Amino acid sequence: MSDYDILVVGAGPAGSTFARYMAEKGYKVGILEKKKEVGLPLQCAGLLGKKIKNLNTLPEEFILNEVNGAYLHSPSDHIMRVSKKDTQAYVLDRVGYDKYLAEIAAGEGAEILLKHNVKSVNSEMGTVKLANQGQKEISARVIVGADGHSSSISNSFNKSSNTVKASQYLVETSKPLETDFVNLHVNSALSPGFIWSIPLSENQARIGLFGDHDYLSLKQILSKFMQSQNYLNDIKILKKYHGEIPVFDSKKALVNKKALLLGDAASQVKPTTGGGLLIGFACAKIAADVVTKALDEDKTSILKEYEIQYRKEFEKELKTQLMVQKTFELLSDKDLDEMFIKLKEKGAEDIISTYGDMDSQSPLVKELLKRGLIFSVLPKVLYRSVSQIWKFF
Ligand SMILES: Cc1cc2nc3c(=O)[nH]c(=O)nc-3n(C[C@H](O)[C@H](O)[C@H](O)COP(=O)(O)OP(=O)(O)OC[C@H]3O[C@@H](n4cnc5c(N)ncnc54)[C@H](O)[C@@H]3O)c2cc1C
Incomplete structure (x- = not known):
């Protein structure tokens, strides 16, 4: 008999959301998270399209700002202004939101085990080994790898994922910001990455970038950019963050025996922006439906339907973005x-x-x-x- 019906590796937004769906249905769900605190450090610009409200619960307290347009800047600053009348995206308190998603999963009965770093998985047996618990093994009928861009679950049946690096500053500006517009700057040194400036309020913004560079080069590109922008001349850098974004890989296998991949671990990210939350949430729902069927019929082979449904829903859009x-x-x-x-x-x-x-x-x-x-x-x-x-x- 397995320790759990489902083990989710990673208490990020995708893993916690999937875990909640399964716990709500009464399955015994465990979440293994290597960090000692969910959500930290921040590794996100927190910009989410308005569709999030159809894909997950989002209490108002996590919405820091709403935007309805963007200024798109060319390298020499030719600008296109695009907008709609109503809100197009929300800027989130991502740390608070990640914690909330984990808390409501726990509220439904999922057991969250912090400081549990999964070192390896045996997809055939449905077991994982932990790095920091004396090689302790935990078993489940299904294992879901929601362990982010460098997923050890994915690495057990795929080649290692490529990632690009991203850096971001939280800044305080002395000049007031236009709060309902984001600024996106393209240039060939970063392409297909870009620089973003996302207002959180009239005098705070997240300014960041991603691209195929090391952190030092990204920092240099960002400093040069900030010096070139009048509205960023007199700013205070309050915090610095960095993180990695998986490169979208259409060939990645998402299911292997009793294991499946979700979110960044599955490279479920938009190739043009690196954004992964909305696809991750949509896939958490697809995965929950398929895993429920597989458990109820006691047939692991059903898990393959997850990959088929994911491709049917997203492949065309993701390939266009590619x-x-x-x-x-x-x-x-x-x-x-x-x-x-x-x-x-x-x-x-x-x-x-x-x-x-x-x-x-x-x-x-x-x-x-x-x-x-x-x-x-x-x-x-x-x-x-x-x-x-x-x-x-
Ligand atoms: C700078 C930056 C800005 C971004 N901005 C946006 C944005 O504006 N909008 C958007 O939609 N997306 C954005 N993204 C992408 C977004 O953050 C990810 O797509 C999202 O976090 C993916 O969620 P996830 O749950 O799949 O993985 P993660 O959030 O990465 O969570 C994975 C979890 O697994 C845990 N874990 C990893 N390995 C193990 C292990 N071996 N054992 C146990 N636990 C493990 C990690 O600690 C983590 O808690 C950005 C990314 C970066 C880096």
């Missing part, structure tokens, strides 16, 4: 500047405002392609390479 990402990677700063100028001239601000959605980007891409805008704003020398990228769209 194509956007690959296109951006081809562009120099000069190309990006020219692209912004041309897009603006062709009315792209209105088109992006109408069709843009930070979580489903395919409708906008489809519209831009339909209007012939993607190719007409790119340098002619890149047509061939860009056509190769988009030939299956």
Whole structure:
């Protein structure tokens, strides 16, 4: 007899949400978390599309700010302003929210074991070994690896995931910020990563970036950027954070025998922004339905349905984003500047405002392609390479 019906490795937002769904149904759920405190340190900009309200519970107390638009900046600061009338995204107190999600999972009966660092998994037997408990072994009928970007559960049946690094500062500004707009800055040194400035209030913002660089280079790019922005001239850095974002991997196996992967561990992140919370929450629901069926029918083979359903729901959108990402990677700063100028001239601000959605980007891409805008704003020398990228769209 197993110790648990389900063992979730990782008390991040995806793991806690899945654990809550299963505990609510009366299963015996254990969550193994290597840290001594859930949610810390902060490793997130906390910007979540409005769809979060359909995908998870979100009490008002964790919403620090609401935004309804973005200023998109080219390397030489040609700016496009895109917005909608109503709230498009929430800026969250991510630390508080992670703790809350873990608490409500525990409230439903999930047992959270802190300082439990999983060292290895045996997917066939349904057991995990802990690194810091004298090789202690714990068993379950199903094991869910929700252990983040460098998941040891994933590594047991996939090659190691690639990640990119991200750095972020919490800053206090002396000049008031426009609180309902985020600022996103692209440049070829970071591409497909970018720099963000996300207001938390009139005088506090999270300023960060991600890209395929080491932390020192990211810090240098960020310092240079901050010096170049008037509104950031007279600021106080209150805190510094850093973290890693998994590179989306469409080939990753998500299920192996009694184990399945969820959230960053499954590289369930948007290729264009690295954001993973919303997909993680949606997949927690898919996983809960499939795992319930597998347990009730006592058939581990049913777990494969999770991967099938995930791909059916997300593959097209994620592959479109991958194509956007690959296109951006081809562009120099000069190309990006020219692209912004041309897009603006062709009315792209209105088109992006109408069709843009930070979580489903395919409708906008489809519209831009339909209007012939993607190719007409790119340098002619890149047509061939860009056509190769988009030939299956
Ligand atoms: C700087 C930065 C900014 C970001 N901004 C955004 C954003 O604005 N919006 C957005 O949607 N996403 C954002 N993301 C991504 C987002 O933070 C992740 O997608 C999200 O945290 C994934 O949740 P998760 O539960 O899958 O994994 P995690 O939040 O990484 O949780 C995994 C948990 O597993 C635990 N763990 C790891 N290994 C083990 C082990 N061996 N044994 C036991 N426990 C283990 C960890 O301690 C952790 O608690 C950002 C990421 C970074 C780095």
